[in-house]
Amino acid sequence: MASLRFFGGVNEIGGNKILLEDGDARVWLDFGEPFEIGSEYYTGWLQPRSNNVLGDLLEFDLLPRLRGLFAERLLRNTGMDYCEPEFDAVFITHAHFDHVNHLGFLDPEIPVYTGTGTKLFMEAMERTSNYTDYGEHEYRCFRTGEKIRVGDLELEPIHVDHSIPGAYGYIIHTSGGSLVYTGDMRAHGPKQEMTEEFLEAASEAEPDAMISEGTRMAPRERRRNLSEAQVLEGVERVCAQADRDGKAIVYTHGPRDMDRLRTFYEAAGGCGRQLVINPKTAHLLLRLVEDEHLDLPDPQRDDRIAVYYRRKRSCEYQETDYYVWEREFMDRMVTAEEVRRRPTDYLINVGFYSFTELIDIRPEMGSHFVYSMSEPFNEEDLEAQVMHNWLRHFWLRYHQLHASGHMSREELEEAIGRVNPGKLFPVHTENPQMFTRVHERAVLPVLGKIYEL
Ligand SMILES: [Zn+2]
Numbered sequence: 001m002a003s004l005r006f007f008g009g010v011n012e013i014g015g016n017k018i019l020l021e022d023g024d025a026r027v028w029l030d031f032g033e034p035f036e037i038g039s040e041y042y043t044g045w046l047q048p049r050s051n052n053v054l055g056d057l058l059e060f061d062l063l064p065r066l067r068g069l070f071a072e073r074l075l076r077n078t079g080m081d082y083c084e085p086e087f088d089a090v091f092i093t094h095a096h097f098d099h100v101n102h103l104g105f106l107d108p109e110i111p112v113y114t115g116t117g118t119k120l121f122m123e124a125m126e127r128t129s130n131y132t133d134y135g136e137h138e139y140r141c142f143r144t145g146e147k148i149r150v151g152d153l154e155l156e157p158i159h160v161d162h163s164i165p166g167a168y169g170y171i172i173h174t175s176g177g178s179l180v181y182t183g184d185m186r187a188h189g190p191k192q193e194m195t196e197e198f199l200e201a202a203s204e205a206e207p208d209a210m211i212s213e214g215t216r217m218a219p220r221e222r223r224r225n226l227s228e229a230q231v232l233e234g235v236e237r238v239c240a241q242a243d244r245d246g247k248a249i250v251y252t253h254g255p256r257d258m259d260r261l262r263t264f265y266e267a268a269g270g271c272g273r274q275l276v277i278n279p280k281t282a283h284l285l286l287r288l289v290e291d292e293h294l295d296l297p298d299p300q301r302d303d304r305i306a307v308y309y310r311r312k313r314s315c316e317y318q319e320t321d322y323y324v325w326e327r328e329f330m331d332r333m334v335t336a337e338e339v340r341r342r343p344t345d346y347l348i349n350v351g352f353y354s355f356t357e358l359i360d361i362r363p364e365m366g367s368h369f370v371y372s373m374s375e376p377f378n379e380e381d382l383e384a385q386v387m388h389n390w391l392r393h394f395w396l397r398y399h400q401l402h403a404s405g406h407m408s409r410e411e412l413e414e415a416i417g418r419v420n421p422g423k424l425f426p427v428h429t430e431n432p433q434m435f436t437r438v439h440e441r442a443v444l445p446v447l448g449k450i451y452e453l
């Protein structure tokens with residue numbers, strides 16, 4: 001008999017860790033980190049020790065205490081003994097933090113299945129971030145529609161549209177019937193036909209159960225929701241206005257949202273400005289152009305792209321000031337001085353954590369700032385307050401333009417109706433109880449409990 005256990009993504013958005021067992025086969029669906037892991041115990045500078053992270057998380061049951069799961073070298077001082085792996089594989093839906101970030105704790109002997117694009121994202125992250133380490137694993141890359149057998153299980157990944165390329169849902173055949181897992185998905189994005197394909201296949205499978213994300217399942221929509229095309233129109237309007245006034249445009253968006261990057265790239269091209277990205281994004285793009293399915297601009301060849309270098313070490317933009325991976329784009333360099341001198345030549349990306357660059361760029365009063373991310377949930381959001389203080393200090397005009405990576409409540413309800421599963425397990429949501437109104441057999445998962453399919 002096949003069964004499910006939920007060790008993350010329960011009553012929270014993100015942190016999915018779902019264990020599927022069928023006879024001898026034991027596989028994980030995602031192995032992510034919750035966005036606010038352990039906030040009851042860890043805060044500010046009080047954080048798990050870097051040499052004992054696993055033990056310091058297990059102390060508060062913030063990870064599943066299961067045998068044969070964790071890497072031997074991390075088990076010291078945890079009170080758990082090492083044993084050979086007792087899990088067959090991990091199947092990843094996409095490369096967002098809340099779906100992959102705890103892979104680093106796993107026994108390297110447990111193979112990890114990802115989409116080809118997802119693997120490129122993960123490699124770029126490990127190369128360019130000092131805080132990302134997914135550990136050593138045997139990676140097995142798939143493409144949409146491939147069928148993968150693990151014991152009695154057969155898993156079929158099918159692409160979906162989400163705010164990161166290379167996202168998948170799964171259709172899984174078990175001895176207890178078939179199961180659909182959505183991962184994260186949206187219906188209104190530029191690649192909506194992929195989600196459509198997934199839902200079509202999911203409905204044809206006549207699944208006995210469905211694990212559905214529910215990010216936007218909320219009593220009322222708190223945010224304005226645009227499509228990607230509407231975001232583009234909005235950015236184009238800002239560009240036209242900035243061209244008329246001869247002003248700079250600064251923007252920020254989710255670092256892995258390549259649809260959004262393409263939107264800014266198109267808007268920049270439309271008004272004859274160069275898109276200025278940071279070396280980290282340039283490195284990511286350089287990796288992603290390897291996957292021709294993604295159809296992204298090449299940061300080393302495309303003249304419409306330039307790369308912003310901030311002053312480091314010598315403060316004189318010398319090659320040795322930068323990491324090796326950062327040096328690959330130095331012939332495309334744009335500096336703060338250049339942006340200041342020719343504000344209308346560029347559309348420049350400055351993320352919130354790099355706002356100190358604004359001190360060097362010193363955009364003229366009345367320049368534009370496009371915040372292309374979701375608005376904070378509440379007015380007490382400290383970062384939002386700080387951001388607006390900076391914008392006021394530099395007299396920047398604020399524009400918020402964003403399209404969500406997730407289905408709206410209506411779209412989700414329609415999708416579930418179409419797939420029409422026997423049972424419905426809501427995950428990745430703060431409002432699982434709302435699913436009981438969508439489906440008569442909605443099962444609200446409890447952390448660690450066993451559910452037969
Ligand atoms: Zn997620």
Ligand SMILES: [Zn+2]
Binds near residue numbers: 094096162405
């Ligand atoms: Zn996601």
